[in-house]
Amino acid sequence: MDVSDCTPGAIVATVHMTLVCTLLIMLWIGSGLGAEFFFGHWLGWLAVFGAVVLPVLVILTAVFTEPREPVRFNRQRREVCVPGRKGEQYWYVPWETVKASAEGFNTVSQGGVNMNGSLMIGFPNPDFTGEVKLDGNGFSSNEDAERHLYFPNVVSTIGAGMWELIRTYMEEGPEHLKVETEHFTAQKEGILEVYIKDVKASIAKLGWFKAFLWDGIFGLIMCNTLLVDYINRRHLSPPPDLKGDRVQQWSKPLPREQWAKRSAELEQAIREREAELARQSAA
Numbered sequence: 001m002d003v004s005d006c007t008p009g010a011i012v013a014t015v016h017m018t019l020v021c022t023l024l025i026m027l028w029i030g031s032g033l034g035a036e037f038f039f040g041h042w043l044g045w046l047a048v049f050g051a052v053v054l055p056v057l058v059i060l061t062a063v064f065t066e067p068r069e070p071v072r073f074n075r076q077r078r079e080v081c082v083p084g085r086k087g088e089q090y091w092y093v094p095w096e097t098v099k100a101s102a103e104g105f106n107t108v109s110q111g112g113v114n115m116n117g118s119l120m121i122g123f124p125n126p127d128f129t130g131e132v133k134l135d136g137n138g139f140s141s142n143e144d145a146e147r148h149l150y151f152p153n154v155v156s157t158i159g160a161g162m163w164e165l166i167r168t169y170m171e172e173g174p175e176h177l178k179v180e181t182e183h184f185t186a187q188k189e190g191i192l193e194v195y196i197k198d199v200k201a202s203i204a205k206l207g208w209f210k211a212f213l214w215d216g217i218f219g220l221i222m223c224n225t226l227l228v229d230y231i232n233r234r235h236l237s238p239p240p241d242l243k244g245d246r247v248q249q250w251s252k253p254l255p256r257e258q259w260a261k262r263s264a265e266l267e268q269a270i271r272e273r274e275a276e277l278a279r280q281s282a283a
Helices: 008-033 036-040 042-064 156-171 191-206 208-222 225-236 245-251 264-282
Strands: 071-074 079-083 090-094 099-109 112-124 146-152
Touching: 008 042, 008 208, 008 225, 042 225, 071 156, 071 245, 079 245, 090 112, 090 245, 099 156, 112 156, 191 208, 191 225, 208 225
Parallel strands: none
Antiparallel strands: 071 079, 079 090, 099 112, 112 146
């Protein structure tokens, strides 16, 4: 199973929405101060560069920059292949050394409660011989000692669910998962055709007015869903593969008798945890 925190489409949607909002604000300011403010004063030029040029450059970068290679989980070998900073250099990390942290926090304001959080997964370098210094979150910031997958802006329940999906795959098998992979396969339908189909589905589910607000105003105008779909198809359909003969050989299926087994320490920890849960349910 390949996992990546590379989401160029989500980045473009967020930046595009910020760009549209900024342009609307600049039009409002220009109606009061005049358009010459933006082109006849250094503050205006600075506003144009920071609020318009930079977001456009970010969007273009997301369109043309190749996505990072994914992290590959191999349940038969009970190992994880982690791409290095240079091409075709990989770490082969024992699964039982991988660690994860799902965090959550709430902010309260006059507008209500905003729930937020993150998921971080750490992969220690099995060949690192230097001193490992941990940050306050328990993860090392040294890229030679540990690398990470980081998923920001997910509430704690979603972050924990994402980690549970990975854990279930590695410990119980893919037959225990239900994951939609439609967006990661080659698309036969065109971008506009898919958008129209999604709009029709929204109309049937939400009605004309809500579908117009969600898929028209917010989706098409604010987030530019057509461009997001193009970027996802360009970079993630199909997803990037790991390169090199060794990793391809490592990724091949093994005969059942050659599958790696759980360590004795993990088996003991599982028995202790199951006993604790049994006591809690009986109490």
